[in-house]
Amino acid sequence: MTRLASPRTATERFATLPAIGGVGFKPQHFDDILADARGVGFFEIHAENYFGAGGPPHRRLATLRERFPLSIHGVGLSIGGAGPLDRDHLARLAALVKRYEPQSVSEHLAWSTHAGFGFPDLLPLPLTEETLDRVVDHIDETQDALGRPLLLENPSTYFRFVASTIPEVEFISRVARRTGCGLLLDVANVDVSATNHGFDPMSYIDAFPLDRVAEIHLAGRFETEDEAGHPLFVDAHGSPVADPVWRLYEAVVDRIGPVATLIERDDDIPAWDVLAAEAGRATTILEAARTGREAHADAA
Amino acid sequence: MPLELTHAATEAALAAAILDTALTPPEGLLGRDGGPLVRRFAVHRATTTFGLIGALATRYPVTEKLLGVETFADLARAFLAHDRPTRSLLLDWGEALPDFVETLDDLADWPFLADVARLEVAWTRAHHAAEAEPIGLDALARLTPEDLSDARVALHPSAELVTSPHPVASLWASQQDGADPDAEIDWTPETVLVVRPHADVLLHRLAPAAHAFVAALAAGRDVTDASLAAAEHDPDFDAGAHLVGLVRLGAVVAVDDLEPGLAAPSETAP
Numbered sequence: 001m002t003r004l005a006s007p008r009t010a011t012e013r014f015a016t017l018p019a020i021g022g023v024g025f026k027p028q029h030f031d032d033i034l035a036d037a038r039g040v041g042f043f044e045i046h047a048e049n050y051f052g053a054g055g056p057p058h059r060r061l062a063t064l065r066e067r068f069p070l071s072i073h074g075v076g077l078s079i080g081g082a083g084p085l086d087r088d089h090l091a092r093l094a095a096l097v098k099r100y101e102p103q104s105v106s107e108h109l110a111w112s113t114h115a116g117f118g119f120p121d122l123l124p125l126p127l128t129e130e131t132l133d134r135v136v137d138h139i140d141e142t143q144d145a146l147g148r149p150l151l152l153e154n155p156s157t158y159f160r161f162v163a164s165t166i167p168e169v170e171f172i173s174r175v176a177r178r179t180g181c182g183l184l185l186d187v188a189n190v191d192v193s194a195t196n197h198g199f200d201p202m203s204y205i206d207a208f209p210l211d212r213v214a215e216i217h218l219a220g221r222f223e224t225e226d227e228a229g230h231p232l233f234v235d236a237h238g239s240p241v242a243d244p245v246w247r248l249y250e251a252v253v254d255r256i257g258p259v260a261t262l263i264e265r266d267d268d269i270p271a272w273d274v275l276a277a278e279a280g281r282a283t284t285i286l287e288a289a290r291t292g293r294e295a296h297a298d299a300a
Numbered sequence: 301m302p303l304e305l306t307h308a309a310t311e312a313a314l315a316a317a318i319l320d321t322a323l324t325p326p327e328g329l330l331g332r333d334g335g336p337l338v339r340r341f342a343v344h345r346a347t348t349t350f351g352l353i354g355a356l357a358t359r360y361p362v363t364e365k366l367l368g369v370e371t372f373a374d375l376a377r378a379f380l381a382h383d384r385p386t387r388s389l390l391l392d393w394g395e396a397l398p399d400f401v402e403t404l405d406d407l408a409d410w411p412f413l414a415d416v417a418r419l420e421v422a423w424t425r426a427h428h429a430a431e432a433e434p435i436g437l438d439a440l441a442r443l444t445p446e447d448l449s450d451a452r453v454a455l456h457p458s459a460e461l462v463t464s465p466h467p468v469a470s471l472w473a474s475q476q477d478g479a480d481p482d483a484e485i486d487w488t489p490e491t492v493l494v495v496r497p498h499a500d501v502l503l504h505r506l507a508p509a510a511h512a513f514v515a516a517l518a519a520g521r522d523v524t525d526a527s528l529a530a531a532e533h534d535p536d537f538d539a540g541a542h543l544v545g546l547v548r549l550g551a552v553v554a555v556d557d558l559e560p561g562l563a564a565p566s567e568t569a570p
Contacts, residue, residue: 118389159331
């Protein structure tokens with residue numbers, strides 16, 4: 001029997017997380033995780049929380065890494081910044097990646113430092129030919145330092161720049177093509193931005209380079225309004241994933257098949273079983289998609 | 301922002317308007333359908349401010365408990381006007397809070413607070429310090445009395461001394477889970493050896509002679525020299541017993557003819 005070679009999937013090219021539900025690791029869940037993590041296939045950490053030399057953070061992470069696949073998610077490299085990358089920050093990220101050999105390394109299309117000031121936030125940048133070149137340079141430098149592909153995450157935004165000349169999806173596509181990086185599709189961010197700017201989230205997904213998506217993020221948002229009474233969603237990670245985001249997620253999985261999916265929760269952290277159940281919901285959706293695809297393949 | 305503004309100029313305008321909340325958001329930004337912008341921009345101001353206050357609260361849990369959440373948040377806001385992180389990484393940021401606390405007239409009735417915060421700085425540093433395997437008593441037993449008196453002692457890389465005219469360790473302990481926060485505290489000066497030999501950070505109170513002994517060892521002086529320093533505070537000081545105590549605590553990673561300087565943890569003193 002001969003078979004045509006199938007094109008390599010994003011999971012093979014950019015990251016090797018299992019295509020099931022995962023959870024952002026919080027130290028207070030450590031003992032519960034070791035006792036029972038059924039339905040949870042991987043954990044993600046924020047890289048900067050592990051930039052210390054040793055101690056309990058690394059002891060816990062080493063134990064976790066022995067038992068589960070790991071995603072290292074940077075939140076402070078400032079890839080979208082106008083200035084040069086912080087070499088010390090990059091070196092510490094590279095050392096962490098070397099130490100734990102994670103299945104995925106990701107960062108954001110955002111900036112968080114400027115002229116000697118640091119911001120614990122993911123700040124937006126105008127999308128222009130100038131910023132595109134700079135983001136490409138920064139990702140090239142990062143991937144060289146890490147010796148592996150990075151996943152770049154789509155942002156959540158609250159306003160636009162008059163100066164922007166390139167639509168966000170096109171910007172991300174061109175960055176990915178030029179750098180060879182993979183993509184982390186944050187479905188909750190798509191929904192936040194779509195709500196804040198009044199566009200159709202599915203049209204964003206349709207245009208997104210889905211063949212490069214090697215991980216998905218889901219998270220809760222905080223809902224408020226702007227002065228004009230338009231809905232204003234904030235990417236707050238302090239509540240369960242909202243139902244419209246689950247529906248959007250199902251549409252994405254339907255389109256691209258099973259992809260590793262992380263439940264992000266960084267504020268108002270619930271008990272472990274609550275987060276494990278949310279990851280389990282993602283796992284169920286992914287398994288249904290896998291079964292559906294296999295049935296489709298058998299029929300064909 | 302006019303179209304010709306560069307990436308750097310755009311970023312500078314955003315950064316300035318996040319740092320100074322009295323400024324209006326920069327020009328060149330659009331809300332939905334070109335609509336209002338202030339509440340949208342305020343998301344980033346709030347994320348930054350609450351992120352930094354939260355980072356300080358995480359770093360100074362006992363200081364926050366002593367002051368109360370509201371007062372601590374006021375202190376953190378005042379500190380932000382004085383000291384901002386210079387990079388996105390917050391692991392090393394906030395260590396200047398104790399010195400700042402000492403400058404505040406409003407906290408003049410709380411003279412112990414800065415030292416409690418200094419103890420928390422040492423705790424966090426120890427928590428994140430490099431790993432090293434403490435020696436056991438057998439390593440001491442192998443040395444002859446002559447070797448021991450000439451020996452230098454390498455303390456664990458997490459080890460740090462905090463000295464205060466106030467009972468900082470007792471105050472710290474009174475705010476831990478399960479402790480009675482209203483229990484009587486003996487109001488005497490305390491010196492604390494902070495060390496994390498294994499998973500947990502330990503706070504070990506030292507009498508003045510023992511403090512002189514450990515500080516001398518930490519400065520790279522040999523056991524005889526360190527004993528003499530301790531004897532100035534207590535003529536009956538038993539160096540051997542104290543060395544055994546340090547080893548039992550897990551605070552010692554080597555006892556040998558070390559190069560001076562190998563055993564040199566930093567000392568925090570008010």
